[in-house]
Amino acid sequence: MAICTGCSLLCEDIELTVKDGDISHVRNLCRKGHGHYQALLTERARPMIDGKEVALDQAIAKAAEVLHSSKAPLLCGWSNATLEAQTAGMSIAKKLGASICDTSPPCLGALMERIISGRIPTCTLDDVRNFADVSVFWGSDPSNSHPRHLSRFSYYPRGEKRQKSYEEERTCIAVDVRKSATATLCSNYYFRMQPGGDGEFIESILATLDGRIPKFGDKKRMIELGTILRKAEYGVIFPGIGMLYSLQNRLELFETLLAKLNEIATFKVVPMVERFNSRGFYQLLHAPGNSLAAAAKGCDAALVVGSDPLAELPLATARALARVPLIVIDPHRSLTVDAASVVIPSAISGMEAGGTALRTDGVKISFEPIIESDLPSDEQILAKILEAI
């Protein structure tokens, strides 16, 4: 059995056959995981300095030199790096006095801070499988972002207290601005809202829970939703970025909803982080409010690990990063690799390198390398840089 590091579900049941140092057969991968495993053979990065291929050690030495001479270094990325690599990154940040942050949106950080500090009640995905009878996908679409979420945890599986599962015991609700694949699966329980309407939607639920007529939305349907939530034994909300972006500074409204729901039943929140160890970085750094947009503008060199910020960030932040010398540690070619001054290829975590990571619900998952590689892991590269600076 192997672990798939294709997303933050870290599926642990990947069956594979390794023949002559290569993977010949794989089972249980989702489409996204399939792409992740295929990437073993595609577009691997090569060690480069200013566009010229060099020896790996030369690239590492150059990276240390650039970072050492920088007055305001930034260390960013980290979502696709193991806990060990993230810890090594934090040691480098401390030694250099560098800024360190991930590429996740600030609105997700605000939720994670509340979950980690216990202000918002949470549970594990195993609890979801065993106990949950109502799953609410709010601004999230796991069928596309976390493809095996519904089959492993939140809808289809039989659990300790949910032997009749989706056929009789589980209700799946989708709240979204578009009829996503998950909303289609939820069919009768898809609630459509206008973009930015999450606050009003919460107020309407609160009204129905208090026995008042909701001001917003289809009143009959909102009362129907309120009844399902009220009757839940163990409900779980999976908020997506869509919902968090919409609520922005009004996250306390979501907290109010949870407090109200927990007066009636048990309700938990499980975040939907995307990259395989985003949760780990939140938990290790525990520094809400770190803004990559501001850090990118203020830096004079940046080390990017386990991320492709030029592909993932809005134009202004991507431009701010592209103006400084970039050092990229990555197994694959990416937009950031193409713009980098120094490229250090690394082994793929979960396939060519082992380590540990936190699943999206905070459960620690360990993995061993499944095939041999000549490339060092992110952690080993970072250890060499730390030694050299």
Add this chain to the structure above:
Amino acid sequence: METAVTIVTFRDIFQDEAAKKSKFTDEFRDLCARILLDKQDMASLGLKDGQKVRVQSEVGSVIVIAKTSDDDPHPGLAFMTFSPWSNQLAGEDACMSGARIAAKLSPSDESVTQISELLQRMRAQGIST
């Protein structure tokens, strides 16, 4: 001919799979450089499925393929996958998928924006060591 829309970005498993393999393929571009529009907006722009449209926001612009959405009616609302193309349009506060972007659409005869061009724009103010 111009129509104002709000674009909401979303995640697509096919695009994610393509991205994991390589972001420099036609497959990845085709899954990113597209916008899903309501039937009514397609008609008001005089567009047929597969025709090109310029998407202009306050921040930037891209040429992408227009497609009719199979969702319930949503005039004035458009959907794009979260990608380097949508990021060219997004304001600094945008939040990956789920971001809302105000944009204007107009039919275009220009070529679909290539990933190399997107990278060039990011590096336009850049420097190297």
